[in-house]
Structure formats: C-alpha cells, structure tokens
Amino acid sequence: MKKAVIGFLVLALFLVSAACSANGGSGSGSSAKKTITVVWYPNESGADMKSSREAIDKVIADATGKKVVDKLTTDYNIAIEAIASGNADIGFMAAQGYIEAHKKNEKVLPLVVNSGASGTLKDAVYYSWIAVNSKDADKYKSNNGYSIDGIKGKRMSFVSTSSTSGFVVPSSRIIANFKSDHLKQEDLQVGNKFFKQVVFGQSHQGSAVNLLTGKADVAAFCDTELIRYVDLANGEMNKEGSTYKVKANAEEPFNKLGGKEFTVLAVTPVLNAPVVMNTETLSKSDQKKVLDKLTSDDVANDKGIFAPEGSKGMYAKTQDERFLKIEDGWFDEIRKLSE
CATH class of the missing domain: 3.40.190.10 (Periplasmic binding protein-like II)
Known part of the structure; x- marks a missing residue:
C-alpha cells in the first residue's frame, strides 16, 4: 500500500514538473x-x-x-x-x-x-512639457521668457505616478526649481502640500484635457503623445514659451476642444x-x-x-x-x- 502511495506521488510530481515546463x-x-x-x-x-x-x-x-x-x-x-x-x-x-x-x-x-x-x-529622446492655458501664460512670464516659479499653490495635473515624462521628470524639475521648499516626489502627489490640488489624467491625453477643460491650472504631458492632436501656433517645437493649438478635426479626447491653446513653460528631454x-x-x-x-x-x-x-x-x-x-x-x- 505504501509503495503504491509513493508511486502515485512520484507520478504526480512528474506530471506537475512537465506541466510547468510546458508553460515556460x-x-x-x-x-x-x-x-x-x-x-x-x-x-x-x-x-x-x-x-x-x-x-x-x-x-x-x-x-x-x-x-x-x-x-x-x-x-x-x-x-x-x-x-x-x-x-x-x-x-x-x-x-x-x-x-x-x-x-x-x-x-x-x-x-x-x-x-x-x-x-x-545619442538623440533617442522625447520631451516632457509643463504647460498652462495660453490665456493665463502672461502670469508666468519671467524676464524675456517664461518660468515655473508661479505654479506653487495651483491645481496640477500629472499623468500617473508611473509615468516618466508625465510625473517623474517634471516632478524632478519642480523639486530642483523650488529647492528652498525641500520637496520630495510624494509631496507633489497630493494637494495642500505644494499644489492646491493634484489630479491624474491616467494618460498624456487625459492630463492635457484636464488642463484645457479647466480641471487644472498647470499640467504635465509629453510632446510625442500630443503632437498628433495639435499644431504649433507660435514659437518653435519643443522650445519653452511656444504655444500649441488643438486641431479643428482632432480625434477623441480632443474632438470637442478644437482651437484651444496651451503654452509650454518647461521642456525637459527624456529617454x-x-x-x-x-x-x-x-x-x-x-x-x-x-x-x-x-x-x-x-x-x-x-x-x-x-x-x-x-x-x-x-x-x-x-x-x-x-x-x-x-x-x-x-x-x-x-x-x-x-x-
């Protein structure tokens, strides 16, 4: 009887091992x-x-x-x-x-x-943008250009905390810009610490929509995910201070936002x-x-x-x-x- 049980167990182990192997x-x-x-x-x-x-x-x-x-x-x-x-x-x-x-x-x-x-x-990069609605861009002017100095206390939209160009890179730039605030990335994930409110778009398109629909005052997103929905309205591509306009025939989720404009305050290269x-x-x-x-x-x-x-x-x-x-x-x- 014991030999039969042992034999059964050995067979079972063999079958499990074979199944694991077949499944990688x-x-x-x-x-x-x-x-x-x-x-x-x-x-x-x-x-x-x-x-x-x-x-x-x-x-x-x-x-x-x-x-x-x-x-x-x-x-x-x-x-x-x-x-x-x-x-x-x-x-x-x-x-x-x-x-x-x-x-x-x-x-x-x-x-x-x-x-x-x-x-x-050598040039395998795209660009992370921090942008505001163009109608508000003058509030962020600094000398002959623009800066992110005025974003503290605003409503902010990121993409996701797992997004490189939609959170990790822009949050690092914000931390470097506001050194005296001694910020950590987690401080930028919630409101009432540095920003008044923080929302996440769950995509670069979603973060931009948050900005253009008034759910956020400032937003982070990248050039490669937005460029098929917008045209360069003023300035140079991927240059700080440039303005982009949503195409009249843009597909979802920008299909009802044709003509809306945003201005980029900060541009950072990303791998x-x-x-x-x-x-x-x-x-x-x-x-x-x-x-x-x-x-x-x-x-x-x-x-x-x-x-x-x-x-x-x-x-x-x-x-x-x-x-x-x-x-x-x-x-x-x-x-x-x-x-």
Missing part, C-alpha cells in the same frame, strides 16, 4: 505557446492608434508565426502589472514603467527602443520609451525572432510604424529613426530621479 515555468518561456500578448499603455490604447497597433502586431506575428493578442489598458499600473505577472509577454511602456515592472519581476527586460533621427541612441518583454513567458527563440525583426531595415522603413510627416504611425520618421537593441543599464539615469 523554467524561466525561458515556451516555443510551443500559440499566442503572444502585447500590453499597451493608455496613451496608445485609443481607437486613433488602432492601425499603428495592428502594424506592430503584424511584425510580431510574421516574425514568430504566432497569433498576437492586444491587451488595452486605462491605467499605467494595469500595464505594469500585466507584464510583470506574465499576463503579457511584450509591453510598449516608458522608462519608469519598465523600471517598476523590473522591480516586481527581474525577468522583465528591455527589448528595443526607438532611436533618434540619427538612427542612434525614449522601450519595448519590454517578460523573458519567462516569451521563449528565447521568440525573443530572438522579435528582436531581429524589430531592428530590421524592413521595420525601419515601415510607414505604418515609423510614419513620415503627414501620415499616422506609432513613431515619427524624420531621418533615420529605427528600433535598436537596448540594455537595462541605459535606464539608470531615470532610476536616479526617483532615489
């Missing part, structure tokens, strides 16, 4: 997996980005021969948790989101990042946002296939992904933009901002 429990993923799940931040989850998502999904599907399923989100934390927990295999995120996901699960690693116009990492992977759920074979395809000339020249001026895509194509392989250490600069 070894930490290397399973090449037998039939689908790859891609999670998207709220900024890219809208209907206006559907064709761009589909273009990237097709690249991944063609590279691996597998079905690609999109996981759309309304909150940064949902996307971060999805990639960290293994409910998603690939994620289009920002630096801070990747850092948080990697903290939760060290098996989450960067895959690629979009380069700058040079086709290298480009990575595409990340869960190396425990995505097999080594698929990792290589996706990496090789994303960094190929074919993808660099795919107008559905790297879009020339006047067309829609996930990334702008001005010169030699493309995807480049990236390592974890590249994000140390952003990590230091939250220390």
Whole structure:
C-alpha cells in the first residue's frame, strides 16, 4: 500500500514538473505557446492608434508565426502589472514603467527602443512639457521668457505616478526649481502640500484635457503623445514659451476642444520609451525572432510604424529613426530621479 502511495506521488510530481515546463515555468518561456500578448499603455490604447497597433502586431506575428493578442489598458499600473505577472509577454511602456515592472519581476527586460533621427541612441529622446492655458501664460512670464516659479499653490495635473515624462521628470524639475521648499516626489502627489490640488489624467491625453477643460491650472504631458492632436501656433517645437493649438478635426479626447491653446513653460528631454518583454513567458527563440525583426531595415522603413510627416504611425520618421537593441543599464539615469 505504501509503495503504491509513493508511486502515485512520484507520478504526480512528474506530471506537475512537465506541466510547468510546458508553460515556460523554467524561466525561458515556451516555443510551443500559440499566442503572444502585447500590453499597451493608455496613451496608445485609443481607437486613433488602432492601425499603428495592428502594424506592430503584424511584425510580431510574421516574425514568430504566432497569433498576437492586444491587451488595452486605462491605467499605467494595469500595464505594469500585466507584464510583470506574465499576463503579457511584450509591453510598449516608458522608462519608469519598465523600471517598476523590473522591480516586481527581474525577468522583465528591455527589448528595443526607438532611436533618434540619427538612427542612434545619442538623440533617442522625447520631451516632457509643463504647460498652462495660453490665456493665463502672461502670469508666468519671467524676464524675456517664461518660468515655473508661479505654479506653487495651483491645481496640477500629472499623468500617473508611473509615468516618466508625465510625473517623474517634471516632478524632478519642480523639486530642483523650488529647492528652498525641500520637496520630495510624494509631496507633489497630493494637494495642500505644494499644489492646491493634484489630479491624474491616467494618460498624456487625459492630463492635457484636464488642463484645457479647466480641471487644472498647470499640467504635465509629453510632446510625442500630443503632437498628433495639435499644431504649433507660435514659437518653435519643443522650445519653452511656444504655444500649441488643438486641431479643428482632432480625434477623441480632443474632438470637442478644437482651437484651444496651451503654452509650454518647461521642456525637459527624456529617454525614449522601450519595448519590454517578460523573458519567462516569451521563449528565447521568440525573443530572438522579435528582436531581429524589430531592428530590421524592413521595420525601419515601415510607414505604418515609423510614419513620415503627414501620415499616422506609432513613431515619427524624420531621418533615420529605427528600433535598436537596448540594455537595462541605459535606464539608470531615470532610476536616479526617483532615489
């Protein structure tokens, strides 16, 4: 009887071990997996980005021969948790989101990042903006330009505490500007400490809408997520003091805000946002296939992904933009901002 019980237990353990191996429990993923799940931040989850998502999904599907399923989100934390927990295999995120996901699960690693116009990492940056409604911009004039000196006590909109350009970078700039206040990032997350009130848009678009609809006096968001909805009305692109106007035919959530203008008080460069992977759920074979395809000339020249001026895509194509392989250490600069 005892021998039978022992034999049963050994068989059960063998079956469990085999099941774990088949599901990628070894930490290397399973090449037998039939689908790859891609999670998207709220900024890219809208209907206006559907064709761009589909273009990237097709690249991944063609590279691996597998079905690609999109996981759309309304909150940064949902996307971060999805990639960290293994409910998603690939994620289009920002630096801070990747850092948080990697903290939760060290098996989450960067895959690629979009380069700058040079086709290298030297100019692989986008820009974080701190803006006000243009009708109020004169209140923030300083000498021959503008400053953020007057934002204390105002109603502030950030994107999410997990947003690099929508919270980590602008909050760091505010802390540096108001040194005598001895601020910490957590002081800027709630009202009645530095700001009168703090709200979160949960996307860059949402933060801008908070500003333009009067829910906030000041807002943080980035250039890449806003540029498809606005035109440069005055000044130079990504220069402090420049004004932008919402397009008359802008898509949601700006479809009822055509003509509204905002002026940018502060512009700060930010490391480009990575595409990340869960190396425990995505097999080594698929990792290589996706990496090789994303960094190929074919993808660099795919107008559905790297879009020339006047067309829609996930990334702008001005010169030699493309995807480049990236390592974890590249994000140390952003990590230091939250220390």
